[in-house]
Amino acid sequence: MSAVSAVLDVGVAGIGLLGPGLVDWASALPLLRDPALWQRVPTVVPAPALLPATERRRAGIVVKASVVVADAACAAAGVAPASLATVFTSSTGDPANCHALCEALASAGRLVSPTRFTNSVHNVAAGYWHIATQSMQTSTSLAAFDASLAAGLLEAAAQCAYTLAPVLLVACDVPYLEPLHGVRPLADSFALAMVLLPQGGRRLHLALAGDAIATRCAHPGLETLRGQIPAARGLPLLQALAGPAAAALVLEGLPGMALAVQVDAA
Amino acid sequence: MTPLAVSDYTVVSALGHGRAPTLQALRAGRSGLRQVDFETATLGAWLGVVDGIEALDWRADLADFDCRNNRLAELGLRADAFSSSVRRAAARFGAARIGVFLGTSTSGILQTELAYRRRDAVSGALPADLHYAETHNTYSVARYVRQALDLRGPACVVSTACSSSAKVFGQAARLIELGLIDAAVVGGVDSLCLTTLYGFQALELVSPEICRPWDAQRRGLSIGEAAAFALLERDAAAPLAWLLGCGESSDGHHMSSPHPEGAGAALAMRQALAQAGCTPADVSYINLHGTGTPGNDAAEDRGVVSVFGRDTPCSSTKGYTGHTLGAAGGVEAVVSMLALQDGLLPAGLNVRQIDPTLQSNYLTQARQGRLERVASNSFGFGGSNACLLFGAAP
Numbered sequence: 001m002s003a004v005s006a007v008l009d010v011g012v013a014g015i016g017l018l019g020p021g022l023v024d025w026a027s028a029l030p031l032l033r034d035p036a037l038w039q040r041v042p043t044v045v046p047a048p049a050l051l052p053a054t055e056r057r058r059a060g061i062v063v064k065a066s067v068v069v070a071d072a073a074c075a076a077a078g079v080a081p082a083s084l085a086t087v088f089t090s091s092t093g094d095p096a097n098c099h100a101l102c103e104a105l106a107s108a109g110r111l112v113s114p115t116r117f118t119n120s121v122h123n124v125a126a127g128y129w130h131i132a133t134q135s136m137q138t139s140t141s142l143a144a145f146d147a148s149l150a151a152g153l154l155e156a157a158a159q160c161a162y163t164l165a166p167v168l169l170v171a172c173d174v175p176y177l178e179p180l181h182g183v184r185p186l187a188d189s190f191a192l193a194m195v196l197l198p199q200g201g202r203r204l205h206l207a208l209a210g211d212a213i214a215t216r217c218a219h220p221g222l223e224t225l226r227g228q229i230p231a232a233r234g235l236p237l238l239q240a241l242a243g244p245a246a247a248a249l250v251l252e253g254l255p256g257m258a259l260a261v262q263v264d265a266a
Numbered sequence: 267m268t269p270l271a272v273s274d275y276t277v278v279s280a281l282g283h284g285r286a287p288t289l290q291a292l293r294a295g296r297s298g299l300r301q302v303d304f305e306t307a308t309l310g311a312w313l314g315v316v317d318g319i320e321a322l323d324w325r326a327d328l329a330d331f332d333c334r335n336n337r338l339a340e341l342g343l344r345a346d347a348f349s350s351s352v353r354r355a356a357a358r359f360g361a362a363r364i365g366v367f368l369g370t371s372t373s374g375i376l377q378t379e380l381a382y383r384r385r386d387a388v389s390g391a392l393p394a395d396l397h398y399a400e401t402h403n404t405y406s407v408a409r410y411v412r413q414a415l416d417l418r419g420p421a422c423v424v425s426t427a428c429s430s431s432a433k434v435f436g437q438a439a440r441l442i443e444l445g446l447i448d449a450a451v452v453g454g455v456d457s458l459c460l461t462t463l464y465g466f467q468a469l470e471l472v473s474p475e476i477c478r479p480w481d482a483q484r485r486g487l488s489i490g491e492a493a494a495f496a497l498l499e500r501d502a503a504a505p506l507a508w509l510l511g512c513g514e515s516s517d518g519h520h521m522s523s524p525h526p527e528g529a530g531a532a533l534a535m536r537q538a539l540a541q542a543g544c545t546p547a548d549v550s551y552i553n554l555h556g557t558g559t560p561g562n563d564a565a566e567d568r569g570v571v572s573v574f575g576r577d578t579p580c581s582s583t584k585g586y587t588g589h590t591l592g593a594a595g596g597v598e599a600v601v602s603m604l605a606l607q608d609g610l611l612p613a614g615l616n617v618r619q620i621d622p623t624l625q626s627n628y629l630t631q632a633r634q635g636r637l638e639r640v641a642s643n644s645f646g647f648g649g650s651n652a653c654l655l656f657g658a659a660p
Contacts, residue, residue, distance in 0.1 A: 006445030006446050008444065091403065091404070091405070092404055101461055102378055102379055104464075105460045105464060110460070110464055112461075112464040112465050112467070112468040114469045114522075116465075117461070117464075117465030118521045119521070121427045121646070122371070122404050123426040123427060123646070123648040124521075124648065126650070127648025127650075130516040130517070130648070131518055131519065131521070131649065134518045135518050136516050136529070136533055137515070138514035139426070139514075140424055141426050141648075143405045143422060143425060144405050144423070145399060145403055145409065147422075148422075155422070155437060158440050161444060162440045162443065162444060180378070184398050184399070208362075255418075257362070257418060
């Protein structure tokens, strides 16, 4: 029995980002360093070039946003997507698809579209990604409500440290339409992706941190955003990675199970 | 990987509550499937329905979690006094050192499906008694189990369709071996809901008769519900079985059809063998994914034959429980461990004539014998594959 949790050491090699007023990682860098320059405007999810036209038509926003940031992270890391194990984390699957299914099931005819049902799986984004990249690597899709980002980072880092192979982490949350938005209000879409390496990259040291208090963003607008979307809980880490200095922070996890992250200097 | 002790496990399915009725049914070749309606769905299909869900008493302090899926989880925690084993482990290691990793495909979405019938006529709002976070949300079942058992360790739901509750074994094994936790509650819970009943119907994958995996005239799957749990510990005085490997792969082929040659499935099986340091000949029995759809069984057969050849005895047990979707990996992990403990190779049910195009050694009669290692396949939509490998306790 070990009294102190082990530390996971991994390196960040490439980052993809999409969120309110955050168009991609390169243009977000100066904004995360000096948030006074950041202006919150609604997230615009572009059509992912990676998906063929037919898939693009079938794919919901959560798929598109996940694929866009995953593709960007792989390009930034200079690694072939098909070589990467993946961890996708999201509080829910495709929210618009879920609403359409629930509406159909509450209607008299209960006519369910086969494509809608296929797209209702939580691992829909992972499925489209692995088909588009023809990757046969292992992939997991998980959920931990508001703690989904920390749970995904823990799983991706654990896989990377365990297999000594790179892992692609993709975190993405997209709001529901009404009426589900009324019971699970997310303010906007937010997606981030990171290629984690066993050796090299910007080094992170992760440890389970029990009741430790989550690090807040110093900028009030970013702090509001952090609290509004599960994937945006990663903002303190993104801000640390945007700068050259070493940093120590705590990511919000489940009650009693925060995730401490030490970031080495660049 | 380092062999990991399974110190307790249980299952609740259409076969009954706990290991004993499950083993009896497997020995006797008795199916739990019935041609019944569910809720207002009168589809004429055969279903694996769990008894006793509605009659269960419910803790007042967890009232917001009350839904079919969490009730099924609770039945699982009570079966074989599984929760007592978890409490013993919590006393030994500390509640923060025990993870909860569960698979589900639809969680408690039935609550929202029913709530959509009761939307406010003017505003369209959902009724105030819908507790989305505690019932519908994907994570809700792991949240319920973590809270009901007073655990404080890392937790999440893995939701990769029908491979979900196999993959959680690998996830827990990694975290234990890396020293982040000492033990984990793993498994899967998936309950009947309208999304899956009408969805599989829309895909024309539901059999109009009882499911017949490996049969020449098989016409699709029969849907079931189940809860299955296992307790994995860093070490255990009297393990019931050993987890030896968890192979995982993706097809990268199609969202709802497997790779026709079973290439992704074969990759997962090979990886499980490699993790265990085993050869295919070391495996005494394979519990197949075997859903009973023409395409799935054909692809799996090719994958199995490409890795194991034509001799290794194998069968699907979905003719007993139905396809329990996100719980199937956990249910069939339990079946695999029961097989190891009892020396039972269960027969595949409902086969009239084995599909002559399938080449693996499919069992239509149960056999008894000393089993050393058992593999269990689970494959899901999105091309998600997992293969678990269990070893007999000495």
